[in-house]
Amino acid sequence: MSTQLVTHTPDGVVCAALQDGVHAGKAIVSGTSWDGPVTNEGWCIFDLVEDPQAVRQSVCQAMLTASDISKVYDYFAVADSRLPSSAQASLAATGRASITIDQLLAATGFAPDWSAGLVQSVEQEQGTWSS
């Protein structure tokens, strides 16, 4: 089961990690085809072969000292400029690109106003911080 990682400009903040086959919404993807091109509003979709839990844990372990947290969205952002040129070209053409988890991790940073310490604080308060 693969993942659609949805980000939003201008900062590339991750907004959702949807399972393969889930429609992101007609305001994001045209028509009723969940894997169609992205429409407007500054959205990008990255298609990864790993499932949402694996993507979340990979990002978490790369960015934090935790093994898992409650979510991958809100806290992190993907810088398109650090993606391979082929992915950038695909984004420019259709608003979505297939990338590997390593390519994702290479382009991932914290979203504005977030840091490792703040994420840890929020997740620990929720009881969703797994060491």
Next chain:
Amino acid sequence: MATVTKTVGASDSADYATISLWYNARRSQPSSGDTEVCILEDGDHDWSSWQGGWADVNLTIKFQAENSHGGVWANGARIVPTGQMSLPSREDDTTIEFIDLVFDFPAAYRPLYLATSSTTTSKTINVTLTRCLAYNASTNSPIIRNGNNAPGVTNITATNCVLEGEGGQWYDVPYSSSTATDSYVVLTACTVRDAIITLQRHTSNSTSNGSVVANGCLIAIDSSMNGGQMVRLTANSYARGGSSVDCITTEAEATHDNWADNSRTNATYGVTFNIDGSAPASGEVSWVGGSGPKYDFSLVENANNLAIGYVTNATMPSGDIEGNVRPGSPDAGAYQSATSVSLTPGVGSLTTTSLTPSVSVATVLTPGVTALSITPSVATAVVATNLTPGLAALATTTLAPSATATSSVFLTPGTVALSTTQFVPVAGTGHSLTPGFAQLVVASAEAPSPPIVDSSTPRSVITQGSWSTTTDFVAGDEWAVTISGAAANAPRVRVQLIFV
């Protein structure tokens, strides 16, 4: 003052799949006074989202179910969070509304968290819940947490809601000792079971005021939870302005008055609440219950149920949590029963002028006792008629001679028509004239026999005839009698038919 409405859900027609996607699409769009409406489709929704990026303007955010849950926990749009929904840095007035939603919270920290960055900018925050079912499994974290460190007012309003918990608070303020906002909670037509309001979380906080007003509510708090008191207060609590009107509670009088600021009207204390659907004893309250948690808090329909028709002072909403209309003396709590709605015995009449019954149309009638007044229609029955054998007199006044007789003794030759409608039918079988004997009596006629008599005295000429074939008559048939001979001058003609 624009209102922008978007739909969130799993269907292909939804604008966004998740609340977080909706927020990121809309966060920079509002202008001051705008309303952002998030319509939630049926199903579970995760409100976990860091919503610190809303345009900092006076803003209303409305989360509304696309369909009503109908008072059932498993139905409609359900908030089942994996994390908190946080609006951490609001500096302008904010209203957040929740309508027709189900909150199903786990035993973990998953609240709507409200806070500010500035500690000096006064602001008003309103959070309203309308026709919501809210269950909080946590014993120490709320559904709504107010961490507003700036002066101003936070109004928390719940109407027609069920607030069920396990002893934890569903709303708490202040979050920290530095929280400065005043906080006012108003519950109207709510059912509260083991759910607490914490007006002061930190004993060291003495900078904010708070109160709870309850109107027409059912309040059941287990004695093991906050001493059986719905509102948690501390040494620095300022529960001023609170009141209770038309409420039924498990609380002791002193406990209830502690948060109601000694201002209560028509409150009943120390009441036993049954959650097993049993019939209540006089003065008790019984809920339908079922398996819990997330019980069915509709009222057991029983005249002993104290909640039924209890509200006499408070202004209640026109409908209940399911949309059922509340009568003049409504029930306390979120659910309106049917028991309190009584019909006066008697005869009711319905105007049927708009009804057009037809045998070819299936008519669905609402079950119930209804007196219908139906105007009989004109029906044409086919009645078997017989002509009674015997003597029938035929009116002859319409017979007129067709020509003027040359002599008063002559009848005008020609044909006269006799209508059988003049016969009086009787019930029986068949429509036939029985073959028999007919006799025609002519007052004057030209006939060889008897001889013509020229006289002012009426004369009689009797002719006789018969037929042998049964003849069926229907309405409108005529029997023609031919009178031949010389013209007469307006003789009287008498016709007799004799049927044997």
